[in-house]
Amino acid sequence: MTRRILVTGATGTVGGAAMRALAPDAAAGAIELLGATRSDAGAARLRESGFEPVAFDYDDPRTLRPALEGVDSIFLVTGYSVDMMIQSKRLLDAAKAARVPHIVHLGALAADDTPYAHFGWHQLIERAIEAMGFSFTHLRPNFFIDTVWGAFRHRPDRVVHFIGDQRVSWISSDDMAAVAAAALREPDKHAGQIYPLAIEALTMSEIAATLSDVTQNPVTYQPRPAASLLPILLKQGMEPVYATSLATGVAAIEAGEMPLAGAVYDTVARVTGRQPITWRDYASARRTDLAAG
Numbered sequence: 001m002t003r004r005i006l007v008t009g010a011t012g013t014v015g016g017a018a019m020r021a022l023a024p025d026a027a028a029g030a031i032e033l034l035g036a037t038r039s040d041a042g043a044a045r046l047r048e049s050g051f052e053p054v055a056f057d058y059d060d061p062r063t064l065r066p067a068l069e070g071v072d073s074i075f076l077v078t079g080y081s082v083d084m085m086i087q088s089k090r091l092l093d094a095a096k097a098a099r100v101p102h103i104v105h106l107g108a109l110a111a112d113d114t115p116y117a118h119f120g121w122h123q124l125i126e127r128a129i130e131a132m133g134f135s136f137t138h139l140r141p142n143f144f145i146d147t148v149w150g151a152f153r154h155r156p157d158r159v160v161h162f163i164g165d166q167r168v169s170w171i172s173s174d175d176m177a178a179v180a181a182a183a184l185r186e187p188d189k190h191a192g193q194i195y196p197l198a199i200e201a202l203t204m205s206e207i208a209a210t211l212s213d214v215t216q217n218p219v220t221y222q223p224r225p226a227a228s229l230l231p232i233l234l235k236q237g238m239e240p241v242y243a244t245s246l247a248t249g250v251a252a253i254e255a256g257e258m259p260l261a262g263a264v265y266d267t268v269a270r271v272t273g274r275q276p277i278t279w280r281d282y283a284s285a286r287r288t289d290l291a292a293g
């Protein structure tokens with residue numbers, strides 16, 4: 001029987017990349033691919049991209065069971081809010097009731113005894129997935145290349161960050177998606193695996209130098225103190241509990257006090273059999289997307 005895969009966060013950065021990574025499998029009839037979305041606009045965008053949307057709102061539990069009917073694997077992705085905790089629990093409860101066997105969870109890279117809240121929440125969700133008896137694959141990415149690129153592409157003369165001169169490790173959404181897709185396609189092969197996702201460690205100055213080189217235009221790093229991050233996140237509308245946790249974690253990174261901040265792993269090559277996407281690769285492939293300077 002064709003495997004049915006539900007990707008949550010399908011309109012977002014990593015879920016969207018996972019949809020694209022699985023599109024050829026769906027087109028070949030090897031899987032049935034459903035993109036979860038809470039809005040009509042999201043459904044329209046998924047349809048325009050050739051995907052099948054399914055109505056799904058973490059905050060409206062009535063939508064969960066119908067979306068999970070007959071599903072074999074779920075890519076569990078939540079956004080940047082403390083709601084991630086209750087949203088994940090609701091999904092896991094509904095998945096258990098619907099007898100979904102396998103969960104691929106998008107978490108975050110941190111030491112097991114991390115004191116920082118949003119990392120801890122991801123760890124508690126991992127433990128719940130295991131305790132509830134799902135077959136699981138845990139993805140633990142570090143810094144997303146896409147997040148920094150998203151700001152840079154609109155202001156391609158500078159990169160701004162709050163981590164000082166610390167060297168931290170990076171991963172692209174396409175590499176996360178490739179690993180997620182492998183696990184979603186072949187759960188038996190990836191069951192019980194924990195996949196740290198971070199492929200190269202660079203300082204922001206090194207990233208600026210790479211971007212200067214790739215774009216053939218000067219790019220400077222403009223460091224901001226980590227202490228200035230919280231008001232910025234709140235002004236952008238981030239939910240305060242999550243914003244506080246994020247800002248506290250970034251301050252620890254700026255101070256050089258975050259274990260694993262610069263750790264790199266061979267997960268992408270090991271799981272996908274291809275070389276991972278470096279910052280240089282990522283920028284070279286998107287050079288033409290940059291706003292005119």
Ligand SMILES: NC(=O)c1ccc[n+]([C@@H]2O[C@H](COP(=O)([O-])OP(=O)(O)OC[C@H]3O[C@@H](n4cnc5c(N)ncnc54)[C@H](OP(=O)(O)O)[C@@H]3O)[C@@H](O)[C@H]2O)c1
Nearest residue numbers: 009010011012013014038057058059078079108142143144
């Ligand atoms: N950025 C980093 O450097 C980093 C590093 C490590 C880990 N992470 C983890 O990555 C995750 C976020 O991934 P991302 O960047 O791909 O997120 P994203 O682009 O913000 O996408 C979030 C997705 O969740 C959906 N969503 C939000 N609320 C929903 C609801 N109530 N019901 C159904 N869907 C809902 C959004 O749909 P709409 O389109 O409807 O809003 C969107 O598709 C977080 O768990 C974070 O901890 C991030």
